[in-house]
Amino acid sequence: MNLFAMLEVSGSALGAERQRAEVVVSNMANAETARTPEGGPYRRRLVVFRTQRMPQFSMLLAGLQPGSAQGVHVDQVLADRSPAVRRYQPGHPDADPQGYVAYPAVNPVEEMTDLLGAVRSYELNAAAVAASKAMIQQSLDILR
Amino acid sequence: MSLIDTPMLHLLGRFLDVSVFRHSLIASNMANIDTPGYRTQDLNFRSEMQRATGDFEYASFSPAVRKVEGLIERPDGNNVSLERESLLLAETQLRFQQGVQLLRAEFRRLSNAINEGK
Numbered sequence: 001m002n003l004f005a006m007l008e009v010s011g012s013a014l015g016a017e018r019q020r021a022e023v024v025v026s027n028m029a030n031a032e033t034a035r036t037p038e039g040g041p042y043r044r045r046l047v048v049f050r051t052q053r054m055p056q057f058s059m060l061l062a063g064l065q066p067g068s069a070q071g072v073h074v075d076q077v078l079a080d081r082s083p084a085v086r087r088y089q090p091g092h093p094d095a096d097p098q099g100y101v102a103y104p105a106v107n108p109v110e111e112m113t114d115l116l117g118a119v120r121s122y123e124l125n126a127a128a129v130a131a132s133k134a135m136i137q138q139s140l141d142i143l144r
Numbered sequence: 145m146s147l148i149d150t151p152m153l154h155l156l157g158r159f160l161d162v163s164v165f166r167h168s169l170i171a172s173n174m175a176n177i178d179t180p181g182y183r184t185q186d187l188n189f190r191s192e193m194q195r196a197t198g199d200f201e202y203a204s205f206s207p208a209v210r211k212v213e214g215l216i217e218r219p220d221g222n223n224v225s226l227e228r229e230s231l232l233l234a235e236t237q238l239r240f241q242q243g244v245q246l247l248r249a250e251f252r253r254l255s256n257a258i259n260e261g262k
Binding site (some may be wrong): 002003005006009010012013016017020048049050051069070071072117121124125127128131132134135138139141142 | 170180182226241244251
């Protein structure tokens with residue numbers, strides 16, 4: 001069993017949570033973006049997490065059977081399906097014939113909550129890394 | 145069993161192994177705190193410790209992982225509790241430290257005997 005394999009598990013979570021925070025930040029940055037290369041307003045995006053089998057070699061070293069200690073990765077980044085918010089701005093170059101401009105359906109409160117969740121989960125896993133590091137250090141101290 | 149391989153060292157080695165395994169499960173639970181449908185995993189420390197110190201081929205030892213029952217499940221089917229994992233992480237870390245300190249004490253004792261108590 002290997003303590004270093006645990007760093008990989010916690011590390012995968014750090015990466016996934018950071019990616020989640022990036023997507024949330026991008027949603028907030030584009031809350032007012034009415035024009036995108038795909039056409040239409042920006043679509044809010046969501047991440048989907050999935051468990052991940054850790055690399056076989058470290059699993060072997062760690063003596064873990066597959067399916068016990070699992071990391072995590074971002075499986076998909078999905079677009080929100082909720083309809084765009086229409087605002088009446090007849091003078092706007094992107095307005096439709098009725099004078100409405102389509103804006104992304106981004107709720108800042110929702111995004112902030114999600115961001116806080118991502119930050120907390122990141123902290124939790126950083127604490128797990130610190131714990132693993134302390135344990136590795138202690139086992140090295142046996143040699144002294 | 146040779147003179148250096150004392151029963152105490154043997155036992156402590158197993159203790160550290162089971163602790164590390166449990167720590168890996170906690171790390172895995174923490175990593176998957178936002179994964180939909182993930183269920184909290186753990187092992188029974190007492191019974192695994194009894195199994196690990198039992199009379200069998202240790203190289204093939206792999207602790208029995210079980211799903212933890214009775215935790216509050218969120219709407220996405222995930223039942224990882226932040227408090228439970230944080231507490232267990234601290235506990236496992238201290239247990240590991242305890243094992244390491246006892247191990248060092250045992251080695252000191254042996255070294256003391258080799259040096260004729262000088």
